[in-house]
Amino acid sequence: MSGAVEAFHFLRPWWLLALPAVALLWWWLRPRRAGAAEALADSIAPHLAAALRTGAGRRRRIHPLDLVMVTGLLLGLAAAGPTWSRLPDPLVADTAPLVVALKVTDSMLADDLAPSRLDRARFKILDLIEARAGARTALVAYAGSAHRVAPLTEDPNILRPLLEGLKPQVMPQAGDNPAAAVDLAAEILGDEAGAVLLVLDDVDPSAVPALEDPPVPVLILLAAPDGTGLPQLSGLPVIPLAHDGRDITRIERQLRAAQAAALRDDDRLQWNDRAWWLAWPVALLTLLWFRRGWTMRWRMALLAGLLAPLLGPGQARADGLADWFWTPDQQGQRAETSRDFARAATLYADPYRKAYAMTRAGQYEEAIDILDKLDTPDAAFLQGLAEIRFRRYRPAVRSFETALERRPGWAEAERNLEVAKAIVEYVETTQEQSDTGEDRGIGADDTVFDNETQKGAETQVEQPSEGEAGMPTAEQWMQSIDTDMGDFLKSRFRFDLSESGS
Structure with missing residues (x-):
């Protein structure tokens, strides 16, 4: 306030x-x-x-x-x-990006919260991710050291198996170092207006001074029995774990406040009349x-x-x-807040925001036509995103290159340009292998078609469905992977620790 x-x-x-x-x-x-x-x-x-x-x-x-x-x-x-x-920036998710830092120590195995503090924390994190549908969430695990488990993602299915593999046995160092988790979360967020949620049951008193002036906004979800508090962290918002969704509501409210505070200093954004x-x-x-x-x-x-x-x-x-009572752009913003993007596209007068609403509503071709007439770096960036979703990968590469020409050194455009180039290379390599028969083992007596002369041309290829020859089903693919996620995380955390020289 x-x-x-x-x-x-x-x-x-x-x-x-x-x-x-x-x-x-x-x-x-x-x-x-x-x-x-x-x-x-x-x-x-x-x-x-x-x-x-x-x-x-x-x-x-x-x-x-x-x-x-x-x-x-x-x-x-x-x-x-x-x-x-x-x-709010229309290219940013509706809520602030969040890094969840989970404490993974022996104390979290206590069963005073059935079935255990760690299990209850896992369940609550999954509930939070589902409640934040469309927003990006990253996962960090910490004990004596902090380790990146998953980058910022909108897909809860990526985080679910990783959460299940987090146990005290996989952590390479014993101890309680929430400050290291906060520093790692700040590195993951970079320049984005996000926050870190520490999910813990207690804090080592020696770590309190390092949390008094964190580099990013810090929230604490207390996975401990009712009545247990953290008086040593009176300066940070501590939200007790609840049986219902009250704790998630408070977390989302704090995140919105943190994002609004960060956006006030961004001169690229317009003030809300x-x-x-x-x-x-x-x-x-x-x-x-x-x-x-x-x-x-x-x-x-x-x-x-x-x-x-x-x-x-x-x-x-x-x-x-x-x-x-409202201008057209204000009416469009209200419809966008209600996630009615199709209606927002009809209400907006600002062409950039209209194109963004069209992109969210799946009207990619119409959005591309509008953005192609704008000469701002944000418009070129959004056009690249719309073209990727419209499966026009080479034009997407050109759009991200245009965005970088208009705003050199833009990190988000550089990352998306790399992704778009990788998609183009993958698609063209796949088309070549499909045409030459390398991926199906076609013999010398079989008829094949050389696509080398049309490399890069926009073509339509019918993708084999799951279960056809050469295409394993999702179940078969999952069974081919080592299902012991704990072993994977244990070796990965040890490698991270050796790389850091700790």
């Missing part, structure tokens, strides 16, 4: 100059009954004036003009554009004008009618009821 107060400002502050004018007009037009009563007493006999002043004690304190002028003040504030947060919030008190005030006896002279009504359009935002339209 303190960060939002510090970031509060007005996008169009010159509209604030209208507020003193409205206040002065209010003071000039407001009725003054006391002066009228004194003038009446000077004009007629005192006993007659007293009779005419019957009911003066029940003087009306609020006049219709007061509502008009308060409405004018609110409209002036709305036209000034109050804001305290930025619009909150003018529409003031539409609700204005609507409530106008309802009071229908109260019996609340009338206004026609000249005041005419003045209010002329004043309201001048103080209202200039971008408003009257195509429908929603257009009275």
Whole structure:
């Protein structure tokens, strides 16, 4: 909350100059009954004036003009554009990226939380990943040392077998070093506005000083019996593990707050205009004008009618009821927040955000047509993503190269360019092998077709379905892999430790 107060400002502050004018007009037009009563007493006999002043004690304190002028003040504030947060980057997931750092020690095997603290932590992490559908989550395991288990991914199926393989026996060093897990999480997040969730049952007092000023926002999910706290970590948000989803709700709320705080310093993002919030008190005030006896002279009504359009935002339209309160981009953002991307694409006026909504709605070809007319690095980057999903891999390579030309050194574009090139190489190599028969063992007497002259050309190849010759089923492929994930993690963690020189 303190960060939002510090970031509060007005996008169009010159509209604030209208507020003193409205206040002065209010003071000039407001009725003054006391002066009228004194003038009446000077004009007629005192006993007659007293009779005419019957009911003066029940003087009306609020006049219709007061509502008009308060409405004018609110409209002036709305036209000034109050804001305290930025619009989220459409290329970033709906929630902040999260690195889950799980403590894997002997203490986590205690069964005071059935079946054990470690098992309950695993279940809760899986619930959290499913609740964060569409957001990226990475996994880190730590004891005396911290190790990367899985990179940032949106697929919970990748994390599930890795979580099951985490046991104290696979950790190469005993101990309790959450600071190392936080440092590794900060390395995984890089420049992204994310956070780290420490899932633990206790903290070694010697590790507390290293957690007092973490490089990234830190949350703690306490996998311990009810009543157990961590008073030594009073400066960090500690969320006790719950039987229902209350802990997940609190974690998501903290993540949104952490992401909003990080986005305030990103000058590439637009500020979120909150003018529409003031539409609700204005609507409530106008309802009071229908109260019996609340009338206004026609000249005041005419003045209010002329004043309201001048103080209202200039971008408003009257195509429908929603257009009275929200701009097209604000309506599109509301639809996007509700994950109704198809409707958001029809509402957005900004071409870049419209193309992003089309991409999320699966309208890749339409999005590519819009993005191809834009000349920003973000547009080229999004066009590359849309072309990959539309299975146009070579154009995707060109789009990512264009993004790097417009913004040299862009790490995300460089990574996606490597991925797109790898996909092109894989597809062309697969097509060559399919045409020459190398992958099927075609003999010399069989007829084959050479595709060397058309390497790189866009062709359509019908992919064999699972179970056909040369294509193992998913079950067969899984059975061919060593299913003991613990042994794999143990050897991998030992290798990481030897590489770090610890």
